[in-house]
Amino acid sequence: MAKKKSILSKQALNFLERYLNNPSPTGFESEGQKLWLEYIRPYVDDYWVDNYGSVVGIVNPEAKYKVVIEAHADEISWFVHYITDDGFLYLRRNGGSDHQIAPSKRVNIHTPKGIVKAVFGWPAIHTRKAKENPPELTNIFLDCGCESKEEVEKLGIHVGCVVTYEDEFMVLNKNKFLGRALDNRIGGFMIAEVAKMLKENKVKLPFGLYITNSVQEEIGLRGAQMIAEKIKPDVAIVTDVCHDTSTPMIDKIQQGDLKFGKGPVLTYGPAVQNNLLSLVLSAAEEKKIPFQRAAASRATGTDTDAFAYSNSGVPSVLISTPLRYMHTTVEMAHREDVENGILLIYEALLNIEDGHDFRYFT
Numbered sequence: 001m002a003k004k005k006s007i008l009s010k011q012a013l014n015f016l017e018r019y020l021n022n023p024s025p026t027g028f029e030s031e032g033q034k035l036w037l038e039y040i041r042p043y044v045d046d047y048w049v050d051n052y053g054s055v056v057g058i059v060n061p062e063a064k065y066k067v068v069i070e071a072h073a074d075e076i077s078w079f080v081h082y083i084t085d086d087g088f089l090y091l092r093r094n095g096g097s098d099h100q101i102a103p104s105k106r107v108n109i110h111t112p113k114g115i116v117k118a119v120f121g122w123p124a125i126h127t128r129k130a131k132e133n134p135p136e137l138t139n140i141f142l143d144c145g146c147e148s149k150e151e152v153e154k155l156g157i158h159v160g161c162v163v164t165y166e167d168e169f170m171v172l173n174k175n176k177f178l179g180r181a182l183d184n185r186i187g188g189f190m191i192a193e194v195a196k197m198l199k200e201n202k203v204k205l206p207f208g209l210y211i212t213n214s215v216q217e218e219i220g221l222r223g224a225q226m227i228a229e230k231i232k233p234d235v236a237i238v239t240d241v242c243h244d245t246s247t248p249m250i251d252k253i254q255q256g257d258l259k260f261g262k263g264p265v266l267t268y269g270p271a272v273q274n275n276l277l278s279l280v281l282s283a284a285e286e287k288k289i290p291f292q293r294a295a296a297s298r299a300t301g302t303d304t305d306a307f308a309y310s311n312s313g314v315p316s317v318l319i320s321t322p323l324r325y326m327h328t329t330v331e332m333a334h335r336e337d338v339e340n341g342i343l344l345i346y347e348a349l350l351n352i353e354d355g356h357d358f359r360y361f362t
Contacts, residue, residue, distance in 0.1 A: 007339050008193070015039050016169070016189050020179045023108065023164040025077035026095045029053050029215045032073055036188055036213050043195040044211065054214045054227045057195060063208035065354050068236040069194060069345055070224065071187030072217030072303055075180065076327055078163040080109065080142075083153070087146035089118070093137070094162060095218030098327050102140045105329065106166040109144065113156030118144035118163075167329035175335040182331040186321055186338060187239030188213045193342045194349070206354035207234075217303055224306035228314065235276065235315050235352060236307035237345055241333070242267075242294060242320040256294050260322040260334040263289070264341040269296030271308040273315035275358040280317050283347040289340050294320070315358040319344060 008016075019039075024032030033055045037047060044057035055073075076095035083089055089109075103122035108115045121143040122135070133139060142163070146152045169179035177186065195211045197203075210231050215223035217240075228236070245252050246259040258265055266280060284291045299305050300318050308316040321341055324332040 006335075007197075007342065008335070012189075012193060012196075015192075016177070019189060020169040020181060020185055023077075023110065024073055024075050024181065024185065025110075025162045025164055026074040026216055026218045028110070028162050029073045032185070033213060033215075036073065036192065040192045040195050040211060043192075043199040050227060050230060052215050052223060052226060054212065054223045056213075056227065056231065057211040059195070059198065059209040059211070060205055061208055063206075063354070065207040065356070066210055066231060066233040066235075067207050067349065067352055068210045068212050068231060068233040068307065069191045069239070069349070070212040070214060070236060070303055070307070071191050071239045072184045072215070072223065073188055073213045074215055074218050074223070075164065075183075075185070076218050078107075080157060080159055080161040080163065083149050083157070083159065085149050087144070087148050087152050088121070089142035089144065089152070089157070091140070091142065091163065096327050099137045099140055100135050101328050103135050107142065107163050108166055109142070109157055110162045110164070111156035111158070116144055116155045116157055117166075118142045165329045172332065176332050177335060177338065178330055178332045180329040180331060182323060182333050183241045183326055184217070184239065186241065186333055190239055190321075190338060190342050190345065194345045197342070197346050198349070203350070205349065207352065209349070214303055221303050221306040224303035225310070228307045228310035232311050233307070233314055235356065235358070236304070236317070237280075237348060238302060238304040238307060238316060238318050239341065239345070240302040240304075240318065240320050241323040241326060243326060244322040244324045247324055258292050258294060258322050260324060260332070260337055262322070262337075263291040264337055264344055265292045265294050265320040265322060267294045267296050267300055267304075267318040267320060269300055270298065271296070271300050271305045272317055273308070273358055275360065276315040276317045279351050280319070280344065280348045283351050284344055287343065287347050289344050289347065291340070291344065292322070
């Protein structure tokens with residue numbers, strides 16, 4: 001069987017690496033957003049940035065009918081919360097950071113003076129009791145090599161400084177993308193590649209396309225809430241990640257049966273508009289793009305919910321990339337799922353008409 005040709009160029013993969021390695025903590029996404037905007041600017045007609053840093057690249061800005069393709073740009077992180085007299089730092093979450101992976105991890109503390117290196121300290125195994133206390137939010141701490149609060153403050157560290165992990169992007173076994181914050185900058189990468197494909201293939205869309213990279217998803221979909229009200233879209237195709245449930249210690253009865261490499265995931269749920277979902281399913285089936293299915297309950301927990309329930313109701317759909325080890329520093333996605341996700345969004349857009357009415361009946 002002939003090997004499938006990749007749709008991702010060396011330029012695209014270089015951008016992906018730079019984009020994932022650049023810190024983009026919730027509320028402090030601006031440097032990552034600048035990188036993303038620089039990459040998509042050749043493929044859009046216009047762009048704007050809102051008050052909190054969400055970025056929108058626009059194709060056909062004069063069109064009245066508006067279609068959004070969206071991802072979120074922020075990564076989970078920590079805030080410095082308390083500095084002890086002997087120079088140790090205690091933290092608060094900024095998003096859903098996992099305290100159990102913290103011990104012995106290296107971090108960057110972002111200060112007005114620049115990056116300060118530190119580590120999550122942890123007592124040596126020889127000193128711990130037979131019945132151990134596991135890592136908790138109340139007992140994990142940072143050590144930046146200082147011996148007093150005054151020494152810490154001289155480095156520029158203060159309460160409110162944001163902390164990100166040091167781990168960077170890599171490729172495992174040729175086709176697995178690995179790093180921190182693939183949730184959901186992998187989606188930002190995908191929608192940027194869709195914009196690039198449209199431009200390179202000289203596609204003339206009959207509507208305005210709003211390529212949207214929202215901020216502050218990790219603390220409650222806040223950026224999408226703001227940007228949905230500003231754009232007032234007619235349709236929203238939202239990207240995010242979901243769990244690859246094929247790894248050890250995951251209950252498929254609770255989490256569903258999904259595996260990376262088997263295609264992007266289409267979600268069924270109240271926030272997902274069924275006629276728009278049918279359009280995306282038809283695009284997948286017509287173009288033989290592999291996909292998987294998942295079911296949500298009351299909410300998807302993604303920016304889909306923010307778009308769907310904005311502006312008196314916006315037909316919205318969710319396309320997710322299966323991810324291993326979500327909210328850790330070794331999040332892992334399959335290259336083929338990323339490529340098929342890009343193709344699925346692209347083909348879905350080609351099936352949307354100007355003024356497309358997704359209502360059940362009129």
